[in-house]
Amino acid sequence: MLDAMGASSLEDLLRDIPAELRLGRLDLPEGLSEFETLQRIRALAGRNRVYEDRLTFRGAGVYRHFLPASVAAVMSKPQFATAYTPYQPEASQGTLQAIFEYQTAIAELTALDVANASLYDGATALAEAAVMAMSHTGRQRIAVAPYVHPEYLQVLRCYADGRGFDIVELDESMAIGPETAAVAFQQPDLLGSMIEPAGLVEAAHGQGALAIACVDPISLGMITPPGEYDADIAVGDGQQLGLPPSFGGPHLGFIACRTSLTRRLPGRLVGQAWDGKGRRGFVITLTAREQHIRREKATSNICTNHSLCALGAAVYLSYVGPDGLCRVAEAGYRNAHILQSRLTALAGVEAIRSERPFFSEFAVKVPDPVAVLERLDRAGILGGLPLGRWYPDLDRALLFCCTEVNDDDAIDQVVEVMSQS
Amino acid sequence: MLDAMGASSLEDLLRDIPAELRLGRLDLPEGLSEFETLQRIRALAGRNRVYEDRLTFRGAGVYRHFLPASVAAVMSKPQFATAYTPYQPEASQGTLQAIFEYQTAIAELTALDVANASLYDGATALAEAAVMAMSHTGRQRIAVAPYVHPEYLQVLRCYADGRGFDIVELDESMAIGPETAAVAFQQPDLLGSMIEPAGLVEAAHGQGALAIACVDPISLGMITPPGEYDADIAVGDGQQLGLPPSFGGPHLGFIACRTSLTRRLPGRLVGQAWDGKGRRGFVITLTAREQHIRREKATSNICTNHSLCALGAAVYLSYVGPDGLCRVAEAGYRNAHILQSRLTALAGVEAIRSERPFFSEFAVKVPDPVAVLERLDRAGILGGLPLGRWYPDLDRALLFCCTEVNDDDAIDQVVEVMSQS
Amino acid sequence: MTEPLIFEKSHPHLSAPRLPAGSKGQGEPLPEGLRRRRSPRLPRISEPELMRHYSRLAALNYSVSEQFYPLGSCTMKYNPIANEVAAALPGFADLHPYQDEATVQGALALLWELERALAAITGVDRVSLQPAAGAHGEWTALRMIQAFHRERGEQRDTVLVPDSAHGTNPASAALCGLKVAEVRSAPDGRIDLGDLEAKLSPRVAALMLTNPNTLGLFERDIRTAASLVHGVGGKLYYDGANLNALMGICRPGDMGFDAVHVNLHKTFTTPHGGGGPGAGPVGVKADLVPHLPTPTVEREDGAFRLDFDRPASIGRVRTFLGNFGVLVRAYTYILAMGGDGLAQASEDAVLAANYLRKRLEGVLELPHEGPCMHEFVASARGLAAEHGVRAIDVAKGLLEEGYYAPTVYFPLVVPEALMIEPTETESRTTLDAFADAVAAVVGRAGEDPEALRHAPHGLPIDRMDEVSAARRPVLRWLPEGDTH
Amino acid sequence: MTEPLIFEKSHPHLSAPRLPAGSKGQGEPLPEGLRRRRSPRLPRISEPELMRHYSRLAALNYSVSEQFYPLGSCTMKYNPIANEVAAALPGFADLHPYQDEATVQGALALLWELERALAAITGVDRVSLQPAAGAHGEWTALRMIQAFHRERGEQRDTVLVPDSAHGTNPASAALCGLKVAEVRSAPDGRIDLGDLEAKLSPRVAALMLTNPNTLGLFERDIRTAASLVHGVGGKLYYDGANLNALMGICRPGDMGFDAVHVNLHKTFTTPHGGGGPGAGPVGVKADLVPHLPTPTVEREDGAFRLDFDRPASIGRVRTFLGNFGVLVRAYTYILAMGGDGLAQASEDAVLAANYLRKRLEGVLELPHEGPCMHEFVASARGLAAEHGVRAIDVAKGLLEEGYYAPTVYFPLVVPEALMIEPTETESRTTLDAFADAVAAVVGRAGEDPEALRHAPHGLPIDRMDEVSAARRPVLRWLPEGDTH
Ligand SMILES: Cc1ncc(COP(=O)(O)O)c(C=O)c1O
Ligand SMILES: Cc1ncc(COP(=O)(O)O)c(C=O)c1O
Secondary structure, three states: OOHHHOOOOHHHHOOOOOHHHEOOOOOOOEOOOHHHHHHHHHHHHHOEOOOOHHHEOOOOOOOOOOOOHHHHHHHOOHHHHOOOOOOOHHHEHHHHHHHHHHHHHHHHHHOOOEEOOOEOOHHHHHHHHHHHHHHHHOOOEEEEOOOOOHHHHHHHHHHHHHHOOEEEEOOOOOOOOOOEEEEEEEEOOOOOEOOOHHHHHHHHHHOOOEEEEEEOOOHHHOEOOHHHHOOOEEEEEOOOOOOOOHHHOOOOEEEEEOHHHHHHOOOOOEEEEEEOOOOEEEEEOOHHHOHHHHHHHOOOOOOOOOHHHHHHHHHHHHHHHHHHHHHHHHHHHHHHHHHHHHHHOOOOOEEOOOOOOEOOEEEEEOOOHHHHHHHHHHOOOEOOEEHHHOOHHHOOEEEEEOOOOOOHHHHHHHHHHHOOO | OOHHHOOOOHHHHOOOOOHHHOOOOOOOOEOOOHHHHHHHHHHHHHOEOOOOHHHEOOOOOOOOOOOOHHHHHHHOOHHHHOOOOOOOHHHEHHHHHHHHHHHHHHHHHHOOOEEOOOEOOHHHHHHHHHHHHHHHHOOOEEEEOOOOOHHHHHHHHHHHHHHOOEEEEOOOOOOOOOOEEEEEEEEOOOOOEOOOHHHHHHHHHHOOOEEEEEEOOOHHHOEOOHHHHOOOEEEEEOOOOOOOOHHHOOOOEEEEEOHHHHHHOOOOOEEEEEEOOOOEEEEEOOHHHOHHHHHHHOOOOOOOOOHHHHHHHHHHHHHHHHHHHHHHHHHHHHHHHHHHHHHHOOOOOEEOOOOOOEOOEEEEEOOOHHHHHHHHHHOOOEOOEEHHHOOHHHOOEEEEEOOOOOOHHHHHHHHHHHHOO | OOOOOHHHHOOOOOOOOOOOOOOOOOOOOOOOOOEOOOOOOOOOOOHHHHHHHHHHHHHOEOOOOOOOOOEOOOOOOOOOHHHHHHHHOHHHHOOOOOOOHHHEHHHHHHHHHHHHHHHHHHOOOEEEOOOOOHHHHHHHHHHHHHHHHHHOOOOOOEEEEEOOOOOHHHHHHHHOOOEEEEEOEOOOOOEOHHHHHHHOOOOEEEEEEOOOOOOOOOOOOHHHHHHHHHHOOOEEEEOHHHHHHOOOOOOHHHHOOOEEEOOOOOOOOOOOOOOOOOOOOEEEOHHHHHHOOOOEEEEEOOEEEEEOOOOOOOOOOOOOOOOHHHHHHHHHHHHHHHHHHHHHHHHHHHHHHHHHHHHHEOOEEOOOOOOOOOOEEEEOHHHHHHHOOOHHHHHHHHHHOOOOOOEEOOOOOOOOEEEEOOOOOOOHHHHHHHHHHHHHHHHHHHHOHHHHHOOOOOOOOOOEOHHHHHHOOOOOOOOOOOOO | OOOOOHHHHOOOOOOOOOOOOOOOOOOOOOOOOOEOOOOOOOOOOOHHHHHHHHHHHHHOEOOOOOOOOOEOOOOOOOOOHHHHHHHHOHHHHOOOOOOOHHHEHHHHHHHHHHHHHHHHHHOOOEEEOOOOOHHHHHHHHHHHHHHHHHHOOOOOOEEEEEOOOOOHHHHHHHHOOOEEEEEOEOOOOOEOHHHHHHHOOOOEEEEEEOOOOOOOOOOOOHHHHHHHHHHOOOEEEEOHHHHHHOOOOEOHHHHOOOEEEOOOOOOOOOOOOOOOOOOOOEEEOHHHHHHOOOOEEEEEOOEEEEEOOOOOOOOOOOOOOOOHHHHHHHHHHHHHHHHHHHHHHHHHHHHHHHHHHHHHEOOEEOOOOOOOOOOEEEEOHHHHHHHOOOHHHHHHHHHHOOOOOOEEOOOOOOOOEEEEOOOOOOOHHHHHHHHHHHHHHHHHHHHOHHHHHOOOOOOOOOOEOHHHHHHOOOOOOOOOOOOO
16 A cells, blocks of 8 residues: 555654654553453453342442343444444434434433433433533522432532532522522432422422432333423433443433423434435434534533443333333332331341332341341342441441342342341 | 234134144243243253363364354344345345355365355265265265264264165275265364375275265365365365354354266255346355255255354354464364373373374373363363263273364363373 | 455455464474365455455345245244343353263253253154254154164155145155155145045155145144054154144144154244254154154253163264254243243234235235135236236335245245245234235236336346356356366 | 334334243332323334334444444444453443442453553553543543642633634533633644644643644644643643554653543444444543542552542542443453554554545545545535535435545534545555545536435435424424324
């Protein structure tokens, strides 16, 4: 090729790079065959402990669920996986239609009007919702209800620190005022408890603030969705919709809102369009919100989002369908309630906040969480998450989680181990 | 649907089935969700012991090799995996071209003129070759050289018993006569030894018989192929060309021959053709040999063959290319020779047939094969195959196999364990 | 849209990919004279180009993953993804067939359980999972029947085969060195009992039959046929290609069949792979059990073992234990469906076929009275006579409409046959759309038959000149200017 | 060729698939008032139909798996299959992020090793793997720079961004509450040092730059620019979208950059997924290290642990440890390529771009002098003036020829820009064929500009009416007749 272009050498093509910048040698080992590469990678994978689905009782943001094989099969189709953002609609209808379908499914789940094409994760979705609320209201304060996932809160703070807005934590006194841009809450909250969102929403709206609901998408198969209690924006993490835990990512953040907020949404939006022959198709639309058009005036800086994960979520929701989703939610609910009542019947295990209804997670106090977890671990069980990592006052609490993949045997095993204290 | 077709019930549609034949209930458990199904299946898989590639030293027909990830990726493409035999060429060019390319690759490997679209496995390929030879020569006897794979011989006998032909085993006296339809031999033979095919071929041709070579396709990257020593038909098993061991199948049988024998080939053949617009394409051709046209006069009864495996083999051969194939063969050869010389240097380990060159398998005698294998097993090593299962006189022999996936460490480990006797 | 051959994309100077190199030690050199003289002309191509080549080839195929595939007799139903997940598990895919039995108990258990499930479905006593496909199963069964007769010292050299039978049936008989005598179909499409009786004799080794037959009709008189054949000492062999009509409804074993093959790549959703691999397990009644291929899987005290000590066995029909990966897929399907699901599948298959048949009444000629079972055969005889549009032209017209074609010109007893099998995994929406497409093609036959005779257009290629292709066959690529 | 929406294929009476049901016990009922009132209108569809739907949708996409995808700035190189195998290993895919550190040593080791590899490639001291994409990385880096300045009590509210920069750069600055000042490009396409100097002040927090810049040109004066910015106390931020030109050739860290983001979904072959997920690790020099997001991965006595105790950290930029599955893919690629392979890749990328650029000389306007690095920008200005054929029309013409389109109208500094990045994984054959296709399209611009303005035809759809789509946006399906 060099010949064909009349260049004497590769060096010739690199002549714009000052000599003092040229690197002698990249300080990395030599390349490997695919076989050796995967041998190395498998060795790393082999140094991790994988708990069986049914014996996993830990959630707190990432959950073991039944992952229909069809989800991975669709996500791994090269025509989806190796396409870029669908800039050219004529050559990208596959991605565009799939995202349009995803947007529809999320709007249905949340009972809101419109959803975007995806964000990075639940936490950044919450942060983006806060930014939306601030632009919409022209106010600078976000009030956050108790027991929002601590990592979500940390991310929200990081966005707030940069952009310059306040985060206040709502205590019982409900400090919502005319400077509040939005009230944000998590339903069910981190401890698995179901809060009463209607009151928060009303309080927010009473002050001209928006209400942001951070929700568990599986729970929405069964429990009241944000649109039904009048929230303005719903966000959440989509990992539960068919995506493997994968040590925390990639998953996806979803965001949905009322029509009136559409033009404040961050990121891609896919809309319906028609061609000259009257054929329906789909395009990226309302781009005048986006960074490539609006640059510093954009609603967000997001460009690459989590499109393939959104595809996976859409496949999952279509696989289970409305009744299936409800059954998944109910199975987790049932399992959790059975486990909770059996555990709290054990000597030394104390219910926490037992006055509140909960969905599929619940916290219990035990005399020695470390010892309990060790015993569970020896039985192959990933027990509840020690909450002391975030809440010093809950340093004896474990947050247990159930989903549809835990079964009676697994529940028996947990109870058995925990009764041996 | 019943309504739409004016049937009163499903029973109505089943009315041709005599009542006494109707089954009350199928005696099988109720169906399971995909999750539970795979849980059951995984439990079965979990009850098998998988040896690491590098620690596998057993072959004898099925080998651990480096399997390029691209092979499985292509084979799992639904457009290949879920198509039928390519009866309609306009809608099947993918399969047809891939098979045409496979045929070319096999012809090149064997240095013969033409290869078919695949057969079930190496053993049935050998039997089909014998049938070809009988039809071609009008003779009823197949002479088989020593140390052809015993299972191949058993399959050949099963075909012979039905169709009514004789199998004679060639001893040193070379009993090839005017009633011999073909001489069949394996190169390298079951013990891994390289035989001298030229003499056998000459002897066969001298009596008007055909010469059938049963070959190891990896070895052909390096050693003389059947076409170069004038064999008429080459057969073999394609597992080594990118397919996983899979407890013995599905793999594929390949068969190649001289042009003069083309019309005696069993099974599908894909040929080049042209459409009205002058575009090149591919079609199933020379079907006048096949069962669906010729019925009892067909060259074989085969219909469904091993098309997807042939596709996999073609991908493998394209991935490694000619130099890569040679390097794979050389690595196996080198490993085996190093291991053999180190093992036979150990006290109590005796070389077998050390006068013969060998390729990548070799047999050694040990005082107590069962004990040796147990010790190897405890070190995670799948040791050589005990040959006593087939050859009473070799009841202390183990057939070791090396491929490119064994490395110095693995070889050291085997030697280490075997020196502890 | 065509794609160059991979050989035409080869870069002569491209080096091989990085490969595992094995020992770093020095081995012996290959002795003189053993090295191949000419390197095989395999392509030299990078992984990116390799993958793109096959991605593009894949896009040239119709497949059941994208198109309705109403190919009669082929049961092109949906292939569940879970099957693929199962077969790829390292605990199966990485097993060596000669591992010690103690290390493969899960695999043997799977074979044992699958054998029992297939026996329950077909109504036989034991099943061999060794045969690699339907035809292989046919031949295996005939070999067992042959062994049975031989053991009794009987000279039976004839196999009866209906004129509507699949080509593999007579071919399998011939491969056993047996003669084939054809039994006529009666006008209602079923076996002509009179002709059957006429052809019976003590030389008859077996009658090969599929039920429902290749016309999709249930052989009502199967019990009579069975006792006639049994009466002369012959055996009944069941071609299982059409089992998808019957699961949980009735069983070949109960009809009087002595040997039964099953196509796992049809009824049991293992992917057809563009022509295999499949698997053709053979089930037999007790008196044929001693002749089953070696080895069988046996359970003793909860452990599984292979039994090689079977003196009356016909021996081996292939290496190792059959197409294990295919067997894993089929068993996964059976577990997921369960007895209830399999019965539902067959009922739905019959329903779908009858629905589609009804939709095509008046569109195509339906030479036999319904109801049909899981498939039916239409005829383009009228179109051929009136417009010169033959079955193949209808088939090509359907390709243009985005459907794979029905099986054409089979069975041989129906002129201009179009054999249609929708399967239970297609929705009514799809069946309706397909029926409309057939009607549209038939309409075109009247309006512009010439165009249809040159269909399809718009596919990757048009109709191929198959006659020239067979006359001067080019069965492999050769480099430009090279003749060898 | 279009496919109905999955909602339009829903069968109202189809029941849900079998699903794991959990405990067989009776739990408590959901308290009154918590149950959702209206069931979400998700589709009810069988697995076969589901899979066919997505198979058909997939077939409507162009992707690098089937088409050359010369999308400038996007580095659409081949995505090795091995990456996918690696990420799917249960030892990675099934890990919970809150498992005890002792049970995830392999995962932490991988993160640790990947961090070191990226640091070696970019020439920085530490790397955070947390950011989820390039833009997220930009913002993370700016947040760190902001923290750095704040810690020193400095009031720096301005970020300098070249006029050729990607839109995410100013948008990320804005999301940090920083003002954006644009720096002009000089006529040679590189940053105008005079304008840079003019805009420098003690309020400057950072200069954001990519090198090679978005015109594919190496910023020769980068060291001067760096010392100018450093001179006023500002930091230099490197947008890593164009790193594919430089691996093993030179390093942003050596050029004077203080913070560097890397797009694993570009340079490091993780698939782009139709718009993500990607990963945008950020590397920094020592003085920014205290501000890295929490947690970092540390090694102590051969064991790996997460360090949450980082008082000067900006905190978290997302949950857990980043897009771990993407990180696994990237590290797999790095291991396979090695130092030698990565350097070769960048060299080949530069070679391919220059070769293609050469081939397009005289075909398209090339406003800047070469050599280019891994990409270059052409202009359709002439075609627009002469024939009214704009960059978008050329792009659509290329779609018709079976290629994805170059990036159009970016960077903004080139009118009618066509930004072309071939990558190292394309063969010369492909580059030649593409160059011919461009020439053909340009030829058509002269012969029949009107047709080109309506291109493409023959794709699943023609040009869409995007203006109406934005005016009355329909962003979700609703059932017939339903308005909510
Ligand atoms: C009726 C019938 N019998 C036998 C066969 C042969 O089965 P196989 O192709 O699996 O060998 C077929 C396959 O098409 C068939 O339709
Ligand atoms: C130059 C440049 N900078 C930044 C980005 C943003 O990266 P991402 O899409 O990963 O957020 C891109 C992506 O297109 C780019 O090309």
